[in-house]
Amino acid sequence: MTPTRTLTRDEARRIIVRAQLLDADRPGDVVEVGEQLGYIKIDPTATIAPCEHTVLWSRIGWSYEPGQLQKAVELDRLLFEFEGAFRPVSLLPLMLPVMRTWPRRESSRQWLEANAAFRADVLARLEREGPLLASDIPDTAQVDRAPDGWYGKNQVPHMLDFLARQGEVAIVGREGRHRRWDIAERVYPRDLPEYDEPEAERLLDERRLQAAGLAKQKSPWTRNGMAGEPVQVEGSKWRFRADPAALAALDEGDADGRDDPGGRVAFLNPYDSVLFDRPRLQEVFEFEYVLEQFKPAAQRRYGYFAHPILMGDRFVGMLDAEVDRKNDVLRVHAVHEFLPFEPEEHDIVQAELAELGNWLGMPVTGAPER
Structure with missing residues (x-):
């Protein structure tokens, strides 16, 4: 049996920083960042700038402009918005198997069943008139969900979010902070590769570890499962998993005798x-x-x-x-x-x-x- 590799603390940190595109070698564009990180969090808190823009600026630097993100999402369709983040379209085929079986919580299923007519109304209006803002769609819900601090009494945003999680509708763009919705088949690419749920989950674990570089085995935070290679980190009792490509890049630098360009x-x-x-x-x-x-x-x-x-x-x-x-x-x-x-x-x-x-x-x- 091959002994588990041990990384120094410096090597462990270097792998993580590189995986998160925070080393000296800056990425070239928005899509490259999205592909590597897997998601770019959306949050309106803007003491300096909204999260999605500061995340991209901290990677790309001075050449990043907010219009580049809008172009990647709304025109090039290389990124898409889902559950509060911009994600690369390459992840969509891996997410669809779970989306098709959502919801699994009984209370959510019951709400959808009780609002079958409301669901049909929303889909029909989007099919006929979309893209639309939530405010353009009448609330015809038969059963309300209780206000949760994020949504008011209007049930349309709830229904749109539920339908998005099922892959029925999608966000096509934004007007300010307001999302514009359409039927998913008019937003998402066609002829995407098909995966069954276990295979999709395995590949998602690999992509999550790719973004993390290094994470605890079966981490509930990174959700990387058993992807990658087992490693130890000096001074830690944790069982870690490392992205094989990140380990190879570390070894390649050492083998070539090149100085690490360091961070910033x-x-x-x-x-x-x-x-x-x-x-x-x-x-x-x-x-x-x-x-x-x-x-x-x-x-x-x-x-x-x-x-x-x-x-x-x-x-x-x-x-x-x-x-x-x-x-x-x-x-x-x-x-x-x-x-x-x-x-x-x-x-x-x-x-x-x-x-x-x-x-x-x-x-x-x-x-x-x-």
């Missing part, structure tokens, strides 16, 4: 995918990340929506900043340093702040000087 500074939106697996952050990066958005102001240490600062393969601080729309400036309240920055590190962070201001098209004010 990245300001990460609190909903960035690299931050989602909190246990892995603690185990591999020794970074205990807590989003303070929902804490009372008096209990916040770093700020309402502070962005973690990644430098190379280490989390070194938190950026508390927001766009001041009244004065049209990026206002930096604080750069919290976990350990005092060296002069060179301070300069690199300052340069990245200037780049962020340039991308936003506004000056940066309040940044600490030395």
Whole structure:
């Protein structure tokens, strides 16, 4: 039996940073980011910019413009919106087997059955008049779902989300933050490859591990199952799985004797995918990340929506900043340093702040000087 490979902590972090496209080699475009990450979270909280745009800027850099994402979704149809994220169309065939058996929760099935006529009304109107906003579709529900804090009394958004999960309807684009819906067959590509559910799930596990690079075996956060190769990480008792391509890239660099180009500074939106697996952050990066958005102001240490600062393969601080729309400036309240920055590190962070201001098209004010 081949012994399980052991990675150093540095190697483990390097694999994760590379998989998340946060190393020195920046990706070329929006679709490349979507294909590698598997999803780009959508969230309207915009102390600096909405999540989907800061995620892409932190990878692509100064050349990223929000219109590129809209083009990839609405014109090129290489990305699609599903359950609060933009995803690559290459994942759609792997998602369809589960979508076709949704819902599995009895209460959801009962609601759909009780609203069969309402469901038919929504599909018929989209077929006849789509694409449409939810506000363009009458609420003819026979049975209401209780308000849940995200939706009001109108049942149309509920029905559209249910139909989207079943693959019957799809989001064709947005007007501001409002989704525009259509019949799925007019949005999704035709002649997609077919997979049965076990095969689709296996391939999804592989894609999730590809995006993670390295994750705990059967991680409930990454949902990578037993994909990839078993590895150990020095100092950890966890059983890890590593993406084979990531291991090969690590070995190729070592074999060629090439210097690792290293990382860079990245300001990460609190909903960035690299931050989602909190246990892995603690185990591999020794970074205990807590989003303070929902804490009372008096209990916040770093700020309402502070962005973690990644430098190379280490989390070194938190950026508390927001766009001041009244004065049209990026206002930096604080750069919290976990350990005092060296002069060179301070300069690199300052340069990245200037780049962020340039991308936003506004000056940066309040940044600490030395």
